[in-house]
Amino acid sequence: MKKAQLIASAGEHRWYAISRDPARPNYLIDTNEYVVTTGQDSLLCDPGGAEVFPAVFAALSEVIDPRTVKRIFSTHQDPDVISSLGLWNDFNPEIRCHVSGLWGGFIPHFGCGADTLVSIPDEGGELSIGQDKLQIVPAHYLHSSGNFHIYDPACKLLFTGDIGAALLPPGDDKLFVEDFDSHIRFAEGFHKRWLGSNTAKKNWINRVRQLDIELLCPQHGSIYRGADVKRFIDWLDELHVGIC
Numbered sequence: 001m002k003k004a005q006l007i008a009s010a011g012e013h014r015w016y017a018i019s020r021d022p023a024r025p026n027y028l029i030d031t032n033e034y035v036v037t038t039g040q041d042s043l044l045c046d047p048g049g050a051e052v053f054p055a056v057f058a059a060l061s062e063v064i065d066p067r068t069v070k071r072i073f074s075t076h077q078d079p080d081v082i083s084s085l086g087l088w089n090d091f092n093p094e095i096r097c098h099v100s101g102l103w104g105g106f107i108p109h110f111g112c113g114a115d116t117l118v119s120i121p122d123e124g125g126e127l128s129i130g131q132d133k134l135q136i137v138p139a140h141y142l143h144s145s146g147n148f149h150i151y152d153p154a155c156k157l158l159f160t161g162d163i164g165a166a167l168l169p170p171g172d173d174k175l176f177v178e179d180f181d182s183h184i185r186f187a188e189g190f191h192k193r194w195l196g197s198n199t200a201k202k203n204w205i206n207r208v209r210q211l212d213i214e215l216l217c218p219q220h221g222s223i224y225r226g227a228d229v230k231r232f233i234d235w236l237d238e239l240h241v242g243i244c
Helices: 052-060 086-090 185-194 198-208 225-236
Strands: 005-008 013-019 031-036 042-043 068-072 095-099 117-120 123-128 132-138 148-152 159-161 217-218
Touching: 005 132, 005 217, 013 052, 013 185, 031 052, 031 123, 052 086, 052 148, 068 086, 148 225, 198 225
Parallel strands: 042 068, 068 095, 095 117, 159 217
Antiparallel strands: 005 013, 013 031, 031 042, 123 132, 132 148, 148 159
16 A cells, blocks of 8 residues: 655645555556645645555545545646546545646546646746645656656745666665665666656756756656755756657
8 A cells, every 4th residue: 555655845835646556467567646635735746656546635635534535736748747637536526636738638638627627838847736836847748748747946846757767676665865876876777768868857957957956756756856856857867768
């Protein structure tokens, strides 16, 4: 069963990571889902695949009322990111899904429609959560041609989807990176193969270096915090991607 853990807060504004499912079959990649909540307003980020919907829903229900989830944010189009959308849409037909406009004709195959899918323009924008504003940060061509991340200045948290992802070995279930040098070897192959452009990588790095980040939260693997955030960005800056 997945577990929801509080990872950041500022007043009533709270972020939970929903991670680690011991019941997951080995042939499925493990995923992290994130929810940010303030009072009766919650945003679910990369809700995961259809196969993990029951585990995500149960874990989320332990910490918030799932009826407060009125919006979903999807970094990109992959099934492990968003194929549960139809099930969330069945739970709440009014739920809105925010995703790159590039994927507006593809994501509805998972769920939602023209009235509930909100296309994000290429330059990004903002999402409100309670009285706070979240920044939608472009990350195009980094794993997906239409890709976005979310930055929360109140909690100094950057949700990065597949950037920072690590394919951890069985039994390694640490929520946070504890030994960067040991951890990063599990991220190297993934980033070399799944990030297709060094130019796009440089653009993203220049953009996020301007942000004050305490937590860098990927969809796979462990969360980088404190000094490890800069270590990861510096490591990625030096990594030549788009090769196999």
